[in-house]
Amino acid sequence: MKCPTYSSWFRERRLDAVCQILRLPAVMLSQIPGIGPVVKAASTTVGQKILMAITGLLLCGFLVTHLAGNLLLYAGAKQFNHYAESLHSWGILLNVAEVGLFTLFMAHIGLACSTHAMNRQARRSQYTQKESKQEPMALPSGGASGWMFVTGVIIAFFLVVHITDMRLKKNPFIDYSPAYQNGPEAGPDEFVAVRLVLTNWTAIAYVIGLLALGIHLSHGFRSALQTLGVNHPRWNRLLEIISLLFAWTITLGFLSLVTWAAMTSGTSN
Amino acid sequence: MARVASETLKSRVPDGPIEQKWDKHRFNMKLVNPANKRKFNVIVVGTGLAGGAAAASLAELGYHVKSFCFQDSPRRAHSIAAQGGINAAKNYPNDGDSVWRLFYDTVKGGDYRAREANVHRLAQISNNIIDQCVAQGVPFAREYGGTLANRSFGGAQVSRTFYCRGQTGQQLLLGAYQALMRQSQLGKVDICARREMLELIVVDGIARGIVVRNLSTGQLESHTADAVVLCTGGYGNVFYLSTNAKGCNVTAAWRCHKEGAYFANPCFTQIHPTCIPVSGDYQSKLTLMSESLRNDGRVWVPRNAGDPRHPSEIPEGERDYFLERRYPSFGNLVPRDVASRASKERCDAGFGVGDTRLSVYLDFKHAIDRDGEDAVRKKYSNLFHMYHKITAENPYEVPMRIYPAVHYTMGGLWVDYNLMSNLPGLFVLGEANFSDHGANRLGASALMQGLSDGYFVIPYTIGDHLATSELPEIPEDHPACRKALASAQNRIDRLMSTGGKRSVDSFHRELGQIMWDKCGMARNKAGLETAISEIRDLRREFWANVRVLGRGSTLNQSIEKAGRVADFLEFGELLAMDALEREESCGGHFREEHQTDDGEARRNDNEFMHVAAWEFHGVGEDPTMHKETLNFDHVPPSTRSYK
Amino acid sequence: MSDEHLNLTLRIWRQDGPEDRGAFRNYQLDNVSPHMSFLEMLDVLNEQLIASSEEPVEFDHDCREGICGMCSLMINGQAHGPDRATTTCQLHMRRFNNGDTISIEPWRATAFPVVRDLVVDRSAFDRVIGSGGYVSVNTGNAPDGNAIPIPGTTQEVAMDAAACIGCGACVAACKNASAMLFVSAKVSQMAVLPQGRTERTERVLGMVAQMDKEGFGSCTNTSECEAACPAEISVEHIARLNREYARAALTAR
Known part of the structure; x- marks a missing residue:
């Protein structure tokens, strides 16, 4: 009888520790009076996936509004800046919305880490060879289902870049001064800022991030519906088509802005 | 060679009219007080239809049960492979069925070698089985209006067979298995999987326990109890090639036989006519193709022995439809034993087909020409698919090749009306006992018998033994x-x-x-x-x-x-x-x-x-035969003829 | 289809016991008939091993007609081998070519520990069924079979789910070693039948809790289980489990 090697022992203990840590939020939440049983039901594998689905779909909703707002770039600087200003005029409400959005992202990411860790625990020794029995690139996901965690991580990194670029305007590779030509009190010209970001070489992050988003959504949207129990032989084909259309409409919508920025760079508005 | 015992065996069939025997007997048997039931331990060996049903039902009554199987889970017992269906005298189709007709057909089908009282009880109970299984969530086929569907099976003249596609045995077994797992969760049953029974423990002439080998660890374990219920199936694998699962064996029954239990009618074995033939000497098992295929397929061999031509090139005039020739009125639908022997006769005479010359054609060409391929596909697609998968021949284009194979064994340990063997405390249920099918079993009757024994007979009769026997505690180191x-x-x-x-x-x-x-x-x-x-x-x-x-x-x-x-x-x-x-x-x-x-x-x-029940005296020693005389007061014996 | 015999290299996982680390070992097997089933090929290998005084390869099998669910095996990285809707015992050697190397591994999942060689312990499935995969009706309590009509189409859906053979290929094929297809098949069968409705809340909560306790992973909706399932159970049943679970989580008393 041979013993497992030290490194594999250590790896397993580390995985267990990660799972323990990821369980903490659920333990803490269940202390809130009145929601204990629901938190317990939500912290099973199925419960976590349902929460993933709900947060995922809410984030899809956010993407729709985000894209709708951004498409105003095509309408020109005036309209776009007006939209930006009216958003800023929400004041504290905007911060509340941002915190809400941030929470959604963190919940989605946290749940992803938690289920991912549990899934790793569920198969401690790997196959030396593993082949799919599905048709390659089968609809609805086009093979994307195996890439959810990877694309998710890419999107998370992209989010950091995106917030640094656009919200904080702290990208060290970009000179933001053209966006501040109306004086320090007036705040930045968002239209100019967007063009600055998207025409910089760092915009490559946007292409990568958005492609990852497309892949993530092309499985994620339909998958979220399935996790919420939406599956009926009469509607499945239509749902698959709608899911793919949704994923790539959003993605191409955003990507078009990158191309737009590149093609219109150097011209004034 | 064999010694014959002078005294005949007592089957303990109660007196009175046959319709009332079981009711009267249930009243006359002693009961175990509800509070006392939990003090009794019962060992059930095997988790097929009989064993699973018995273990679950006994635990529901309050007995403490230990359930054993050699597979990795109780759900894998070979009852799971039964395809066709389960008979019951519900008479839902209003086509003239009744308890009496099911009783009559079963006795006659068994060629007058079964015990009448047992068969009548079986027919009576058949209806309760269907109700019980429906309540468990067994998805029996239904008409579009929502009522249970029936089909005619195995040449029966009424439609009394209930079915779940081609997987009736699977669904019935899962029903029993789920009931068993429920009792396991409630702590009433200990599931001992991957355990093989190797010995019976007999104390003062009463069966009191078993020795098993834990197949995962090799450990031998002894388990004691107040009664042992053997539900270990048939012995078809003595022929090596059979439609039984690889693990099916006679060991449990044989160890009991060596401890004194009589083995009855072991020569009654059933050969099923429509199995996929042997293809090579590496062959490990034979696969059954449902009997229903003979409703539309025609069985034939070439008139010229060893005709090398492809079957489709052999003209009608040079084909011998031997079942139709020999049995003009029943044709391809003669009973299993008759069809099997006729195929063997042709092959022995050198007319067999295929590489091994040990198979006959089962041809669907006429049915396809008559009804269209779609109609045939609708009825048999899963069977054709299975055949195609195993043989790589497409039965829509090339006739199937079939040959008989060992399928079921009617013989088994001798039991009385209470399903108790001559060893007190040892009960034998399902295919493992000899009782209900005589010399030949009809289609869709095995599932009925297993579940009848397990759900509705043993729960009553075991109480009588427990209530009337002296059963002192047996310590582990006895x-x-x-x-x-x-x-x-x-x-x-x-x-x-x-x-x-x-x-x-x-x-x-x-x-x-x-x-x-x-x-x-x-x-x-x-x-x-x-x-x-x-x-x-x-x-x-x-x-x-x-x-x-x-x-x-x-x-x-x-x-x-x-x-x-x-x-x-x-x-x-x-x-x-x-x-x-x-x-x-x-x-x-x-x-x-x-x-x-x-x-x-x-x-x-x-x-x-009579029933020939054999007593063991030693390996290689001549056994003693005990006879149980059979009386046919209600179904007068006649000669079966299918001409 | 050719009748030519095959010469094969078999790369088989050998593991002496649950605590042993295990390793692959290569075996040469010649003259394999294409008409053999995969398990018969292993039988022949074992005869060869016994003849050379090497311990035969242990593998689970029983009915050898695709219904008992006992056979398993990861064959070239695919559960039950390359064919769809097929168990290992139904797979035939004509599916392989002369000179092939075939790799054979046991199911791998934390909930299915290896017992020896290619044999794994799947009793976790039994415990999951024991946690609610039944109708609580004692023998003798049943009303007439026709007392509750069940539309033929409903019965068909229930039968589709009930066809599960409990082999564990879904778990083996899933990248998360999730048992959702297995669990959902039973939940779904019982959820559509009126007989199963009465206990639906307790059933789904109990079975999911036990599934987690056994250490199965979660469902990422890759549908790999559906492709690997020899009984062709659809992921539609997983969706129904999810609905049942959400309903139960919000309304359980």
């Missing part, structure tokens, strides 16, 4: 337990230490060949005598030359197989001896000496209307 443990250990040690040259499978194959050639579909005196001496020689060689590798302290399938084959090597001899003694042809037992001029079976009711 001499009887130690003796049984030592005996099991000795056998394993002997197998491991033989250190011979031949693998277990090679012995099993050879035994199977002897049994099939000389004790299969057709038997005669000289052949059976040769078989007996060949089996004895083979048994000697086995114990001198078997090679079992590995250790006894781990999972070791070679040890499992070796133990089973060792028992088959003893049991096969008894089977042949029983066949030799029964000088008549009836049901699945065909003696060439006893046939009519045109080759049909000839029964001998004057001398053989």
